[in-house]
Amino acid sequence: MTPLSWIQICGYDALWPDRGSVTELPDGAEAAVFRTFEGYVRAVGNVDPTTGAAVLSRGIIGDRRGRLVVISPMRKEAFDLETGECVDDPELSIPVYPVRVVDGTVELGMAA
Template identity: 45%
Template sequence: MSTDTLAWTDVCTVDDILPDAGVCALVDGRHVAVFRVGADGFHAIDNVDPKSGASVLSRGLVGSLGEHVVVASPLYKNHFDLRTGECLEAPEHSVKAHAVRVEAGRVLVALNA
């Protein structure tokens, strides 16, 4: 699907997200974690930790494992790739990754089906 045909939701300003940190946003009724990662830009994944069911991934630690830019769940410490949503330790616990773009200093998210 082209990013031009996605339904974009304005979630915050660029400055509302500290570098190498995340925030939680409600996008079309879905809890989404939006991260600002240094030179890598912005990423969005589902915020609900699939192992616990808690909406906490936005509060995890951001870092890297090899070529993966990840967030570590604050509860079970599983690592989620911010580009794909893949859970590196248990792929069956992967989450969805969502499209992000920045326009005029605002961060916008579009849900991927």
């Protein structure tokens, strides 16, 4: 298992339930960070693989076939927030980042 370096993203309370936020990562990539109404925090790559547009943070959180997904605002594909797999087209996927909440602060794990 690859060791992780944890970076602070924001305060947990700064994330609105069922709305995305975007953060720039140290490698220049963007992550879309979501807090669900149930209180879970998830982070995925922000780029829609079908268009190349950095828009997934603006997507809608929902349920597709029993899976927690973000639906792209561009072409409406649904991406699983746990695995990154596109529910509509298994050939597509997005990166998924480990996240945790420590003392009210959201942290994202990057390979060390």
